[in-house]
Amino acid sequence: MxxxxxxxxxxxxxxxxxxxxxxxxxxxxxxxxxxxxxxxxxxxxxxxxxxxxxxxxxxxxxxxxxxxxxxxxxxxxxxxxxxxxxxxxxxxxxxxxxxxxxxxxxxxxxxxxxxxxxxxxxxxxxxxxxxxxxxxxxxxxxxxxxxxxxxxxxxxxxxxxxxxxxxxxxxSLVMNKLNAGTADELKRLAFLPYKEEELMNIVAIINEQKLAKPKTSAIRFFAGTGLNVFKAVYKGNIAFAQRGAVIKTSYSPLVTAGIDILANPAIGKLIYRLESSLLMSKNEASIDSYEYAGSNAQHTFDQVTITFLPQLIYNIYNANHLKAFVGAGIGVNFSSYSNNRTSQYNSITRATTRADNAIDMEKFNFSLPFTAGVVFNKKIEVSAGYAFSSSITNYSNFSINMQRYRIGVNYLFGKL
Known part of the structure; x- marks a missing residue:
């Protein structure tokens, strides 16, 4: 993928x-x-x-x-x-x-x-x-x-x-020449910004007309669900980064919602998207024959993350009933952890040593995701995405990184 x-x-x-x-x-x-x-x-x-x-x-x-x-x-x-x-x-x-x-x-x-x-x-x-x-x-x-x-x-x-x-x-000279506008409208003219909407409103007064509302909206909302696939990647001087370590892949549901702002709603190619997602994963790493034969080690942790993802979406194919897009952004992640537990079993003494929260996990981190997908009939969006592994620890000699895949379906609200 x-x-x-x-x-x-x-x-x-x-x-x-x-x-x-x-x-x-x-x-x-x-x-x-x-x-x-x-x-x-x-x-x-x-x-x-x-x-x-x-x-x-x-x-x-x-x-x-x-x-x-x-x-x-x-x-x-x-x-x-x-x-x-x-x-x-x-x-x-x-x-x-x-x-x-x-x-x-x-x-x-x-x-x-x-x-x-x-x-x-x-x-x-x-x-x-x-x-x-x-x-x-x-x-x-x-x-x-x-x-x-x-x-x-x-x-x-x-x-x-x-x-x-x-x-x-x-x-002001034009309005006075044509006797256009009320006294209040002439006073407000002194604070008029040099922007399209404000200038069009003044010109509408000069032309004694009302501005037509745009046929399309530049804003739409979306919500959806899908599947997250997580895998923890251990690097550096830690047992679970060694050859023979087994890292289990975590599967969990995806819940997402957000807002799209279309650069030009009449075309709809370039889209500024702000997405929020709820992510969950259950992670487990283990290794046999750690340090000597007959011993093994294990690390588990559960992660719940709320992600805010500003991104750019571009429709590389942009027909009315079918669109194909790619997108990329920067994820801002806020995480909480539970069941953060390390254990080691000694077959000689038949003793198991356990420690809770021995590895400190970062509650805030960034990720770099990108996505690709299709939109059917301007309403149903099907996508797949990948986020490059981002570190959730802050140690100098080892790190734990989270790698994420996702597939999802969004429903797009709005008239485009």
Whole structure:
């Protein structure tokens, strides 16, 4: 199982790059012709400079760049328009802030994402490797203009960071010109963050419209059960690390629950998962002829662990009725122990020496699990996982590590 999961994880990159996700949409070419068909919809971290389009799912793909298309859209999800705009080049990372206001700009023709349209203004966004920017265009404006926002260090006093909020002044001018918004809404504008949701709410006020609720939720919950397979691994200067030692494998039920946050619920490829699990194991190690013939030793312990596991899940195959995924994360484990007992039998004296809690077990440790599985009909998730052995002791001359396999079934709650 471990080799299979590792191979699947290493093959993710090649599979992901080859996969496409064609959804209904359109492209407007330079001749102003609207071509209906299918657009390859991806989780873009930056505004794309080109889009792949097919007239039919069984036809050849075409690439439309900013030189060949004036607009394109994925039905019900995202729309883009080509515009020549000025793009601010000021940085937002604290270690790259300028000393004083940075007014550097470049002019470029790009695809702007359409966030909201209305009777008065249109709101766009543009993201590149530097930052995300928002643009506004009124009915009388020939081109969209950037809503300015910048952080910079005060000249001569680099420990002081100043936030420039020109976008508040720009929006205030538009609202006053159109007599849009109430007195309270104009007052709240002074504290408006430079974020998509807040800007869309203000633009909705300017356009005298209500925002439509998203069709899909970015959050879903899950719960499930399965089987855990544990094996203790003894290393170093301890009897049970020697050749001939027998380590029993422990089998126990798995109970798990958690929450998924989808990076883009319309696509659902990248998922941030927080999972909690209840794990139990009964462990036993023994060795015959320990130290001399006729003696043997044994160590037993029961472990109950609550695990919190933040992880990244990626659907390497992402069809509507079937998804295949891999995932990895860092497990934070809180454990309690019982029946922690060592014993040694001497055949000469026929005496057995027992000691409780002679080996101190760590109540807190980390693990590195990864998983792979499939999802059927967006509801039933079947997975298998492996966690690299993690130490539950803190001795310099020996260690006890827990190695874990799991198979499980989860039910996914939520509308996606």
């Amino acid at each position: 471990k080799r299979f999961l590792l191979g699947l994880l290493l093959g993710t990159s090649a599979i992901c790059s080859a996969q496409s996700n064609f959804q209904k949409g359109y492209v407007v070419n330079d001749l102003k012709d609207t071509l209906r068909g299918y657009v390859d919809y991806k989780e873009w971290r930056k505004n794309p400079s080109s889009v792949t389009f097919k007239v039919g799912l069984d036809t050849d793909a075409q690439i439309f760049t900013v030189d060949r298309a004036s607009a394109w859209s994925v039905d019900g999800f995202e729309s883009y328009q080509r515009h020549e705009v000025e793009i601010s080049m000021s940085k937002i990372d604290l270690d790259r802030l300028s000393a004083g206001l940075d007014q550097s700009k470049i002019k470029s023709t790009v695809f702007l994402q359409v966030l909201q349209t209305g009777k008065n203004v249109t709101l766009y966004s543009y993201t590149d490797g530097i930052k995300r920017r928002f643009y506004l265009q009124g009915n009388d404006d020939p081109l969209p203009y950037e809503l300015s926002s910048q952080r910079y260090m005060k000249s001569g006093q680099e420990s002081i960071v100043i936030k420039e909020t020109g976008y508040i002044r720009q929006l």
